Amino acid sequence: MSQSGVLRPGHVCIRVLDMDEARTHYIERLGLIETDQDDQGRVYLKGWDEQDWFSVVLREADEPGMDFMGFKVRDKDTLEALAGKLEAHGCNVERIPAGELNHCGERVRFDSPTGHFFELYAEKEWKGNGLGLENPDSWQEGLKGMQVSRYDHCLLYGDDVDGTVDLFREVLGFGLTEKVVDGDLVIAAFLSCSNKAHDIALVRHPEKGKFHHASFLLNSWEEVLRAADLISMHDISLDIGPTRHGITRGRTIYFFDPSGNRNEVFCGDYTWYPDHPTITWTADNLGKAIFYHDRRLNENFLGVVT
Numbered sequence: 001m002s003q004s005g006v007l008r009p010g011h012v013c014i015r016v017l018d019m020d021e022a023r024t025h026y027i028e029r030l031g032l033i034e035t036d037q038d039d040q041g042r043v044y045l046k047g048w049d050e051q052d053w054f055s056v057v058l059r060e061a062d063e064p065g066m067d068f069m070g071f072k073v074r075d076k077d078t079l080e081a082l083a084g085k086l087e088a089h090g091c092n093v094e095r096i097p098a099g100e101l102n103h104c105g106e107r108v109r110f111d112s113p114t115g116h117f118f119e120l121y122a123e124k125e126w127k128g129n130g131l132g133l134e135n136p137d138s139w140q141e142g143l144k145g146m147q148v149s150r151y152d153h154c155l156l157y158g159d160d161v162d163g164t165v166d167l168f169r170e171v172l173g174f175g176l177t178e179k180v181v182d183g184d185l186v187i188a189a190f191l192s193c194s195n196k197a198h199d200i201a202l203v204r205h206p207e208k209g210k211f212h213h214a215s216f217l218l219n220s221w222e223e224v225l226r227a228a229d230l231i232s233m234h235d236i237s238l239d240i241g242p243t244r245h246g247i248t249r250g251r252t253i254y255f256f257d258p259s260g261n262r263n264e265v266f267c268g269d270y271t272w273y274p275d276h277p278t279i280t281w282t283a284d285n286l287g288k289a290i291f292y293h294d295r296r297l298n299e300n301f302l303g304v305v306t
């Protein structure tokens with residue numbers, strides 16, 4: 001948890017073109033569990049090992065992409081304090097009443113220099129991971145597809161990366177774990193509010209508000225390979241992998257949902273603490289930084305965003 005009280009990425013709202021196809025993809029293939037649908041037709045999902053009611057919201061729309069990414073904070077006092085700090089920083093801050101998303105308390109929504117919308121919230125109903133809280137078993141039977149355990153992070157593309165990095169570091173207390181630089185220019189930044197190597201990442205890109213991927217956690221390299229098998233078994237559009245990133249050391253595979261939004265499933269980065277210095281990757285090592293084995297850049301991976 002960041003010193004300012006941000007706990008974790010708590011939800012992401014993803015736009016999809018066709019809800020039936022999206023349901024098949026996110027539920028049958030990734031293995032997320034459907035926990036609700038609201039009167040606007042939005043579908044609520046969670047990874048099996050998440051405690052709160054939902055972490056992914058799917059909204060049917062004419063264009064793919066991300067509506068917003070939400071972070072859970074420690075409590076209501078923290079929410080109020082951070083709302084004040086966001087306003088003082090110059091963000092446009094909007095209050096969204098409790099219940100606008102089912103099972104979720106009041107949200108504080110704000111914009112960012114890269115053109116993305118983020119929100120903070122302190123309360124969401126508890127759902128549990130199906131194992132109970134007394135003498136629990138270790139895993140759930142009957143999970144589907146890739147059996148992702150949780151929604152983990154997003155990578156977002158936008159123009160003013162420096163501005164959004166400042167916002168996350170100065171206002172929200174995130175640490176800068178890794179960065180990619182071309183001379184003095186920061187072209188990518190990885191930020192953490194926890195012990196993870198990243199809870200959000202940003203890449204410099206001429207257009208504002210773009211979505212590169214939402215990522216979901218697996219337990220092992222074996223599970224990443226099994227995900228690769230399922231991608232072939234069901235003719236899911238593959239992007240890259242299985243491979244390893246130099247940045248964050250994650251072992252990973254990328255693919256697309258039926259609407260063209262990129263997903264990642266991955267395992268294993270390292271434990272990060274707020275007193276760790278930032279790791280720097282230089283542009284001449286970009287191939288290795290992104291794909292540690294191939295050591296080559298990939299146009300599709302770098303260029304395709306929703």
Ligand code: M3P
Pocket residue numbers: 155188203215245247248249250264266290
């Ligand atoms: C990840 C990750 C890029 C690196 C991406 C890394 C686009 O997605 O989860 O570590 O440079």
Ligand code: FE
Pocket residue numbers: 153154155213215264
């Ligand atoms: Fe990622």
